[in-house]
Amino acid sequence: MLTTFIAVALFAAFSLHYLYKHLFNTYGYRLPLPPGTLGWPYIGETFELYSQDPNVFFAAKQKKYGSIFKSHILGCPCVMISSPAAAKFVLVTKSHLFKPTFPASKQRMLGNQAIFFHQGDYHQKLRKLVLRAFMPEAIKARVSDIEALALHSLNSCEGRLITTFHEMKTYTFNVALLSIFGKDEILYREDLKRCYYVLEQGYNSMPVNLPGTLFHKSMKARKELAQILAKIIATRRQTKAESNDLLGSFMGGSEGLTDEQIADNVIGVIFAARDTTASVLTWIVKYLGENPAVLQAVTKEQEAVMGGEQGLSWADTKKMPLTTRVIQETLRVATILSFTFREAVEDVEYEGYVIPKGWKVLPLFRNIHHSPDFFPEPEKFDPSRFEASPKPNTFMPFGSGTHACPGNELAKLEILVLLHHLTTKYRWRKVGTQNGIQYGPFALPQNGLPIRLARRDEKEALL
Numbered sequence: 001m002l003t004t005f006i007a008v009a010l011f012a013a014f015s016l017h018y019l020y021k022h023l024f025n026t027y028g029y030r031l032p033l034p035p036g037t038l039g040w041p042y043i044g045e046t047f048e049l050y051s052q053d054p055n056v057f058f059a060a061k062q063k064k065y066g067s068i069f070k071s072h073i074l075g076c077p078c079v080m081i082s083s084p085a086a087a088k089f090v091l092v093t094k095s096h097l098f099k100p101t102f103p104a105s106k107q108r109m110l111g112n113q114a115i116f117f118h119q120g121d122y123h124q125k126l127r128k129l130v131l132r133a134f135m136p137e138a139i140k141a142r143v144s145d146i147e148a149l150a151l152h153s154l155n156s157c158e159g160r161l162i163t164t165f166h167e168m169k170t171y172t173f174n175v176a177l178l179s180i181f182g183k184d185e186i187l188y189r190e191d192l193k194r195c196y197y198v199l200e201q202g203y204n205s206m207p208v209n210l211p212g213t214l215f216h217k218s219m220k221a222r223k224e225l226a227q228i229l230a231k232i233i234a235t236r237r238q239t240k241a242e243s244n245d246l247l248g249s250f251m252g253g254s255e256g257l258t259d260e261q262i263a264d265n266v267i268g269v270i271f272a273a274r275d276t277t278a279s280v281l282t283w284i285v286k287y288l289g290e291n292p293a294v295l296q297a298v299t300k301e302q303e304a305v306m307g308g309e310q311g312l313s314w315a316d317t318k319k320m321p322l323t324t325r326v327i328q329e330t331l332r333v334a335t336i337l338s339f340t341f342r343e344a345v346e347d348v349e350y351e352g353y354v355i356p357k358g359w360k361v362l363p364l365f366r367n368i369h370h371s372p373d374f375f376p377e378p379e380k381f382d383p384s385r386f387e388a389s390p391k392p393n394t395f396m397p398f399g400s401g402t403h404a405c406p407g408n409e410l411a412k413l414e415i416l417v418l419l420h421h422l423t424t425k426y427r428w429r430k431v432g433t434q435n436g437i438q439y440g441p442f443a444l445p446q447n448g449l450p451i452r453l454a455r456r457d458e459k460e461a462l463l
């Protein structure tokens with residue numbers, strides 16, 4: 001009885017103290033915290049954020065408090081920022097004061113040694129190795145292999161009712177494996193796919209590692225993935241094969257990584273490469289379908305670049321300015337990564353406010369991309385707005401600074417190649433009337449955009 005009383009009293013005192021600090025902002029800092037509210041003790045404003053379209057939450061806060069405000073979500077106090085200057089401060093100029101941060105369960109699932117979770121020397125070393133495999137010089141040689149994957153994907157969808165996102169995920173997964181393992185990928189594709197599909201199902205599950213749970217199955221699949229990777233690495237070591245793919249870069253020279261570091265980063269790159277690029281492709285299919293004049297103009301541009309005997313070349317992909325603007329505008333309107341997470345490593349002063357050590361900081365890419373100050377009529381899909389370059393730090397679909405996306409050239413290349421064949425050979429019709437957006441965690445047309453796809457010369461089949 002007495003212990004219960006003491007526990008209740010302690011809990012009440014702790015909650016009051018917490019509430020007092022949150023309500024009256026008495027953290028004892030020299031500067032005030034940014035404006036905003038922190039919601040309920042412990043729960044914060046998580047419910048407000050996730051019970052509606054998250055953009056409504058961000059937009060309402062920004063309207064009320066301006067471009068820097070505090071909140072409390074997923075158990076953490078945080079500062080949200082939505083001005084280009086603040087995003088540059090956090091991601092570029094003072095990036096050493098803001099470390100990347102992920103929930104521990106997600107980190108465990110992807111692998112603790114993966115690039116996303118690090119700063120400093122180890123991060124720099126990884127970036128160098130990743131960029132070596134994904135810079136234009138390296139991916140130039142892969143255009144025909146990527147084209148073969150695009151043609152295979154589109155052929156397999158012909159005449160069927162498909163879920164666009166699902167099919168695009170298969171394509172982007174195959175391109176990711178090709179860039180990681182080179183031509184060897186075909187040998188391991190099915191095993192890797194099987195394990196990765198189980199792994200990802202646990203990504204958004206409760207992190208309870210008990211037999212029968214999704215999380216447990218996912219961790220088991222992760223182990224199996226690491227075993228397959230160890231086998232691939234051992235075979236490469238035996239044959240001493242040199243290769244300019246990502247695995248070759250990770251294993252190469254004096255900078256080579258351990259097997260565990262390689263496994264964590266290979267899984268990490270698949271995670272970073274697949275759903276992101278597939279979401280963007282899905283949005284492009286949606287926007288082209290809704291804007292016949294743009295589709296016609298893109299088709300005309302692509303017909304002028306029909307590729308030689310050998311199919312498309314790297315040079316051909318540089319003759320697609322309008323298609324490139326369609327990709328840029330899609331990246332802006334859809335902003336599939338609405339925000340990212342950092343954590344202040346010390347108390348940081350910004351614009352007269354303090355961002356306390358340990359608080360999360362969220363640059364809100366979507367708010368910046370949808371600001372009428374930088375993009376007039378921001379909700380309108382209008383690729384021509386990219387005929388002029390956007391103002392600095394207003395367009396960051398691939399992030400910015402130390403952790404900016406090293407796969408952006410590959411992503412753009414695989415999208416261009418697929419669009420070339422899609423627009424010149426096919427037409428499609430959306431099935432169903434749903435028009436919403438789902439987040440999982442990337443923004444996606446509802447239900448993954450079900451469509452029916454037919455050859456252009458058989459498009460009556462779509463009626």
Ligand code: HEM
Pocket residue numbers: 100115116117127130134179268269272273274276277280336337340341396397398399400402403404405406407408410411
């Ligand atoms: C259109 C598709 C893509 C989009 C929109 C995208 C977006 C992003 C963004 C915004 C970041 C920075 C996140 C942050 O600062 O917290 C990032 C990081 C990253 N992306 Fe991408 N990405 C895409 C495709 C790819 C592809 C195809 C690959 C691999 C081939 C890739 C590999 C990575 C890696 C490894 C990182 C972490 C970099 C680091 O921490 O230093 N991404 N991506």
